[in-house]
Amino acid sequence: MTERPPKLGILTTHAIQYNVPVYREITNQQLIELDVFFMTDAGLNPTYDPGFRQVIKFDVDLISGYSSRILKNRSPFSRGSGPFRILNTELLSPRFYREVDALLINGWGNASLIVAILGCQLTRTPYFVLGDSILQTKCSRKVHRFKLLIKRAVVGTIVRRASMCLAIGTENNEFYVAYGAKESQICFVPLAIDNEAFRRAGEAARSQRAEYLQSLQLNPALPTVLFTGKLQTWKRPQDVIEAAKLMKVEANIVLIGDGPMMTELQRLSETM
Numbered sequence: 001m002t003e004r005p006p007k008l009g010i011l012t013t014h015a016i017q018y019n020v021p022v023y024r025e026i027t028n029q030q031l032i033e034l035d036v037f038f039m040t041d042a043g044l045n046p047t048y049d050p051g052f053r054q055v056i057k058f059d060v061d062l063i064s065g066y067s068s069r070i071l072k073n074r075s076p077f078s079r080g081s082g083p084f085r086i087l088n089t090e091l092l093s094p095r096f097y098r099e100v101d102a103l104l105i106n107g108w109g110n111a112s113l114i115v116a117i118l119g120c121q122l123t124r125t126p127y128f129v130l131g132d133s134i135l136q137t138k139c140s141r142k143v144h145r146f147k148l149l150i151k152r153a154v155v156g157t158i159v160r161r162a163s164m165c166l167a168i169g170t171e172n173n174e175f176y177v178a179y180g181a182k183e184s185q186i187c188f189v190p191l192a193i194d195n196e197a198f199r200r201a202g203e204a205a206r207s208q209r210a211e212y213l214q215s216l217q218l219n220p221a222l223p224t225v226l227f228t229g230k231l232q233t234w235k236r237p238q239d240v241i242e243a244a245k246l247m248k249v250e251a252n253i254v255l256i257g258d259g260p261m262m263t264e265l266q267r268l269s270e271t272m
Contacts, residue, residue: 007033009100011116013086013107014042015062021194024065035100036068039086039112040078044070048079054258075111086112097123104128104166108158117158126163130189134171135178156180213252224252231259241268 008026012019015038026034041047043058075087090096091112097103097119105116105127120127133155159165160180166189167173176186205212210220218224227240237255244253253272255265 005030005032006101007035007099009103010034010036011039011103011105011113012036013039013110014047015044015058015068017043017058017060017062018191018193020062020066021197022192023068027066034066036066038068038070039088039110040073041070083110086110088112088115091115091119094119094123097125100125102126102128102163104130107131108155114154121161128164128166129158129162130166130168132168132172133175135175152179216252216254218252218254219250222250222252224254226254226256228256231255231257231261231265233261237261237265238268241265241272245272 010023023034023036026032038044042049043056044062046055046057048054049056071088071090073086074089075085077084078086092115103116103120103125105113105120107113108117108129108131117127117129119125156179159176162181162185165176165181165186167176167186168189168191173186173188177183213220213224225240225244227237229235229237231237237257238261240253240255244251253269255269
């Protein structure tokens, strides 16, 4: 009788375009059985995004090539951005944890993620934590001391009891250590992209570069600096404009995205 491969579950808030190729590659390797559990249908169906402040839907295939399931979000605050915007009642059942041999949990920033971590502990299901937290940010320095003490108690317990903490970089590694993880408990898992997809897209777009820049009334002969992402304060898109003002050579500056900083960035660009 052939022994079945171990089954890994991945619990994440929604389908993220740069994670999907990783899920497909894990599935193609056939070393483990993979099930991805999405806590919301954001990106798969038209969904209100608090960051963009509008309804969005990705225009690429995000669910083929691997096994996945969308959990039902029962939260009455689903259009908000707080910790209670996601509440998946399936995570309250021990049956959910018996479906997998281990669960990879992406973060601890909402109620459902905390429920999943407690569910793993109660059912003795091994869990891995994956996050991008670092020790010092401008936001963390403004947090009240009492809140920091609560965070240290909660996150410290999550980290210490995890079977493995997945670090995406040096500062993330330091965060886990500071919150009680042992070095042997931390595994380096850098973020990855589908290089082949970007290579193909780059080759296809390169022949249209001049035409596209001209359509934006930009000079194709100049180097181009590109920012792409949500136009939010913590992503600091304004730094690209401020840096451009200090440059000693001419260049095209292109920002692609949407978000609450759109009006401010338009104002800043007019002063260049």
